[in-house]
Amino acid sequence: MFDQLHYDDDDYPTETSDTQLDTEDTCLSYFAPFRTDPSLFRYIRINREAHVAYLMRALGRLKPGFVSLDASRAWICFWTVHSLDLLGVALPTGDSTRIINTLSRFHSPTGGFGGGPGQLPHALPTYAAVHTLAIIGSNEALNIVNRDTLYKWLLRLKQPDGSFVVHEGGEVDVRASYCALATARLLNLLTPELTTGCSDFLRQCQTYEGGFGGVPAVEAHGGYSFCALAALDILDATNTVDVESLAKWTAARQMRFEGGFQGRTNKLVDGCYSFWQGGAFPLLEKALRGTGRTVSPDGLMGRVPLQQYVLACCQHTTGGLKDKPEKSPDFYHTCYVLSGMSIAQHEYVWDDVDKEFKVTRSANHSLGTDENILHPTDPVHNIRMDKLRLAMQYYRR
Numbered sequence: 001m002f003d004q005l006h007y008d009d010d011d012y013p014t015e016t017s018d019t020q021l022d023t024e025d026t027c028l029s030y031f032a033p034f035r036t037d038p039s040l041f042r043y044i045r046i047n048r049e050a051h052v053a054y055l056m057r058a059l060g061r062l063k064p065g066f067v068s069l070d071a072s073r074a075w076i077c078f079w080t081v082h083s084l085d086l087l088g089v090a091l092p093t094g095d096s097t098r099i100i101n102t103l104s105r106f107h108s109p110t111g112g113f114g115g116g117p118g119q120l121p122h123a124l125p126t127y128a129a130v131h132t133l134a135i136i137g138s139n140e141a142l143n144i145v146n147r148d149t150l151y152k153w154l155l156r157l158k159q160p161d162g163s164f165v166v167h168e169g170g171e172v173d174v175r176a177s178y179c180a181l182a183t184a185r186l187l188n189l190l191t192p193e194l195t196t197g198c199s200d201f202l203r204q205c206q207t208y209e210g211g212f213g214g215v216p217a218v219e220a221h222g223g224y225s226f227c228a229l230a231a232l233d234i235l236d237a238t239n240t241v242d243v244e245s246l247a248k249w250t251a252a253r254q255m256r257f258e259g260g261f262q263g264r265t266n267k268l269v270d271g272c273y274s275f276w277q278g279g280a281f282p283l284l285e286k287a288l289r290g291t292g293r294t295v296s297p298d299g300l301m302g303r304v305p306l307q308q309y310v311l312a313c314c315q316h317t318t319g320g321l322k323d324k325p326e327k328s329p330d331f332y333h334t335c336y337v338l339s340g341m342s343i344a345q346h347e348y349v350w351d352d353v354d355k356e357f358k359v360t361r362s363a364n365h366s367l368g369t370d371e372n373i374l375h376p377t378d379p380v381h382n383i384r385m386d387k388l389r390l391a392m393q394y395y396r397r
């Protein structure tokens with residue numbers, strides 16, 4: 001799997017905690033029938049009906065009153081709408097209209113979107129709202145974004161050192177850089193005024209391990225590493241960081257036993273890292289190829305082990321996907337487990353003429369029956385590639 005890029009196990013701590021052994025035990029029972037007869041993996045299937053029903057029930061509840069997630073309402077729209085989109089389910093028109101109306105109420109007159117109506121505009125729900133509207137893709141949806149105020153607001157989030165704060169007066173971290181730059185790219189707002197100096201901050205967040213922390217000098221974590229790498233990709237600046245050590249660190253986060261990824265060294269496997277770590281591979285492969293390195297067409301990720309973990313251990317029987325077997329499903333994990341599975345199923349190669357990722361040899365890597373194949377997702381924006389293309393065309397008019 002890693003034949004083109006070796007890493008030395010001794011470079012990484014190998015201590016195994018008791019909790020880690022417990023997780024291995026639980027997964028072992030889920031893997032048991034397949035360990036007895038590995039050919040059974042041919043029949044493993046994604047329980048589409050249950051997941052679609054779970055997501056549709058969520059759409060019915062997208063209204064005020066979701067108190068504990070009141071600041072995450074734009075995210076709930078993104079997680080559910082993107083999950084359905086990966087599963088190839090079109091939103092009923094009534095739901096699209098309701099989501100467009102809901103998100104338009106989160107749009108601040110001073111630029112950007114809050115997590116709910118009347119809330120302070122914030123880089124993270126702004127990414128979520130703008131990308132949800134791009135998935136819906138109608139003129140009505142794409143039109144509700146005020147690009148002018150949003151651009152001026154993004155400039156106010158930008159700091160002299162090239163970082164971004166998550167909201168005016170808020171904290172800096174690489175999530176803000178990613179959400180600001182991905183939103184700007186989709187909306188055709190990537191100007192030198194916005195992008196100059198941004199990679200200088202991101203570069204400082206790479207740690208001795210190879211992954212990135214949220215800010216300089218903190219522990220490397222998959223969530224932040226994805227944000228930093230995708231932001232650097234948007235800036236065309238992956239060559240300013242140590243891509244090889246990031247690739248080794250990311251590859252080493254795939255758990256030998258479970259096949260899923262951990263978020264950081266010595267922590268537990270979790271289904272959401274299927275995307276935060278897994279989504280980095282197409283970007284890493286693009287960056288490595290850009291420096292003349294040979295990358296096997298099968299890539300650097302263990303595609304089959306990841307799908308084994310997702311399909312055997314992350315599906316909740318009554319619908320929805322989750323962190324690990326003993327957990328309950330939620331919309332966030334449903335979204336990122338499916339997104340990571342989609343990355344593992346398809347081969348993404350950067351087309352330097354069209355300036356977009358393209359899928360080649362589609363479906364060659366999917367585990368189980370063809371019914372398991374999800375739509376490809378763009379590895380930078382994490383929305384379907386066809387939806388991204390149309391939205392970007394719209395905002396270029």
Ligand SMILES: CC(C)=CCC/C(C)=C/CC/C(C)=C/COP(=O)(O)OP(=O)(O)O
Nearest residue numbers: 124175221223224227263264267268270276
């Ligand atoms: C675009 C965007 C909003 C990206 C978010 C990226 C992301 C998932 C960041 C993770 C943040 C974090 C410190 C998790 C650790 O949680 P933990 O200690 O509970 O988990 P762990 O044990 O797996 O590290």
Ligand SMILES: [Zn+2]
Nearest residue numbers: 270271272323
């Ligand atoms: Zn998780």
